[in-house]
Amino acid sequence: MNEVEGIRESKYDIDPIYLKRWSPRSFQEKDIPKDVLNSLFEAARWAPSAGNAQPWRFVLANKKSDRDKFLSYINDGNVAWCRHAPVLVAVLSKKEEERFGGFNQSHAFDTGAAWGYLALEATRKGLITHAMGGFNKEKAREILSIPEEYAIHAIVAIGYQGGKENLSEKLQSREKPSDRKLIDELVSEGSFSK
Secondary structure, three states, X not given: OHHHOOOOOOOOOOXXXXXXXXOOOOEXXXXXXXXXXXXXXXXXXXXOOHHHOOOEEEEXXXXXXXXXXXXXXXXXXXXXXXXXXXXXXXXXXXXXXXXHOXXXXXXXXXXXXXXXXXXHHHHHOOOEEEEEOOEOHHHHHHHOOOOOOEXXXXXXXXXXXXXXXXXXXXXXXXXXXXXXXXXXXXXXXXXXXX
């Protein structure tokens, strides 16, 4: 927890894992054992979902040839650091659900919960995760053969944390945990207030 001391402090009693999880950019080029990697998806599998639809889907790039495909549609600014991650994952959700009569209004909400479970389990296993929105969704859909009924939300880099000296000078200055807004800025009671 030394990395987050003095930067991340909870005002109320919570498990330290929530403070420990952040999004570094420096990755070791070290393989993740299959059973450890599968434990992340096992955690995601148990996330809550409306009507138990479980709309989340993950496209995994664990082999170099698959990672190279992913890198072809990720923005250059993200490629600069995520190319060292041993695993890249596309996070998707199925938008349609027959039992709901068509559109599943909570597909993205539920998939966000699954991603959160995955990220926390990664932290528990000594791994880091960094989700990215900086990529070309149309190109990702084409390259990964993703059907139109699936929304593409993010690309997540997963691996073991490397030293910040492995990053460019610009990224080194950003390689630290961030703080969070206070509860009073996020929660209003009775009716909405900014």
